[in-house]
Amino acid sequence: MTNSIPEIEDTDCIFLIGSNTTEAHPLIAHRVFRGKLKGATLIVIDPRKIQLTLQADIHLRINFGTDVAFINGLMKCILDNNWHNPEFIDERTEGFDQLRKSLEGYSLKRASEISGISVEDMVKVAKIYATSEKSAILYTLGITEHSHGVDNVKSLANLAMLTGQIGRPSTGVNPLRGQNNVQGACDMGGLPNVYPGYQVVTDDNVRAKFENAWNAKLSNKVGYMIPEMMDRLIDGSVKGMYILGENSVMSDPDTHHIRRALSSAELLIVQDIFMTETAELAHVVLPGACWAEKDGTFANTERKVQRVRKAVDPPEGAVPDWKVISEVGKRLGLNMDYSSPSQIYDEMRKLSPSFAGINYERLESGGIQWPCPSEDHQGTRFLHQGRFTRGKGLFHVINYRPPEEMPCADYPVLLTTGRRFAHYHTRTMTGRCPTLHNEFPTPRAQINLSDAEKMGLKDGDLVKISSRRGELTTPVQPGDIVPEGSVFMDFHFMKANPNILLGTSLDPVSKTPDYKVCAVRMEKVIEQNSATQSITEG
């Protein structure tokens, strides 16, 4: 997030797009409620009638995967009505003329046809977002998990820069990140192009610094991203993989492809706390410790580094993951002899200017938001004040591209996926919490009531859903949450996991798979009883 979570409640306009906040980020949704109570206008843009639409001042039921067409439409409205911020554009940005030119001939009527949002609604929302004193964009995977996810994000950045709704409190472009430490895993250089603190691997000075610190020869070539690793396991150019705390078999798209990739490995090492579907394929399984059993830090979605404290011992035989990795490293001759996580953090921060000022002693009095370059620096509540990271903010001309696999005659239904309130990802943890299991014991595919009537389906009836990749059986939950012609599935249950159905169309830049738009066929299961039993057992 460019800004901080508490700032959400002091904004004038909350522009929430592609985020089912009440289910996926409940305590951020709470700030949205408080913002609304304090007078903010809440605009929700989502194809589904999610819970927040009940509180929204405006709900725009956008067609799946058409965000770019819609956002370009908003920018066209803003420019046509002079609601943009020329001062901000002059001082803080570049590339505006190209953007303006690209939108000159842009047809609002066409944007409306693509996105399903009326021109009138576009004008209304454009005005509120642009002319409110403080407007904040919140988004989640409804924006990024597309074959045009990077385009979507850049379009939102364009919108914020065009109106100067960034670089001030309670504004900004705010991705709500899905996992406890997905921010931290990026911060720590768990990416193929950067060292800790986003220092790029292709920079000779950076590399020399890390070579010196680690006493090792390092590569200046950007490494493989996950989809590339999987493909290379299949073609044999990657032989071994070491997976820490990730259930790829269940969480990656196109399950058959992932299973084939991991089964092709000469050596698969999986370190986890439970026997996951991924660990079952491993050659070595290493039992780690869970968050309550070890010391460390997490970084939340607002870049705040916070302490994780050991409350209990791991079960006998399980070992904190930092110790396991260190032991493997030491056996390979690396200098990885650590007595505590605090010592590891200190090694990291000496090499990473963004975190240099954060240490365990300071974290005792609360989390610190990076960048925090020195120990007397209080941390950074919001980014881009006065200046962007690259200097001037760059506008990108983005043209709408439809999702790669749209419904067709053979596969006429649009499948989209996401989370449900009581569960978390592949349910390795929440499936073992009796309270949560009882709240949500079986999968439920959301379909529209009118489709249910046409197919003669009632709540809990089973359907077979198939795509070009595979098929599954799931109970349905008819209602008005999803629009006609679409189905929403969670990916929490292995026996009805939509990843079996999803394709591997990727964003060309980020290699993020499209989890939000896929073409499927849906048929009523004739023999309901026997199939029900097999699903509920899963």
Place this chain on the structure above:
Amino acid sequence: MEYKFVRTTCPYCGCGCEMLLEVLDGKLVGTYPSKSGSMNYGKLCIKGWNANEFVHSPDRLTKPLIRKNGTLEEASWPEALDFTAKRLAEIKETHGGDSLSFLTSARCTNEESYLMQKLCRAGFGVNHIDHCARL
């Protein structure tokens, strides 16, 4: 009897709610929201309130496993660690560092992700490290 509360951060989503783990004689018995947390100021969601429930699950992995003749068999820690390091080194020796890839975890700590990327980069001279942020 030892009874205490330990302040920590929730293990689920990216909100980063602060919570108190209730510990009785070395076992987790409850989870409560921290009122001093600036993010969640005394509130948690349903997953947070029940975060302690999976920790002592009988399904927890407690023994390293090594695949022998097609099946995963229990092994000692020294055996599993030696085997892991030896096989990684062999593959590097035979096929080069480029033939190895590493996934760190968005669920583990910063310190652990730092170590995973150090292991990958310093140990094998490659940048083939990634995690599920991309997914």
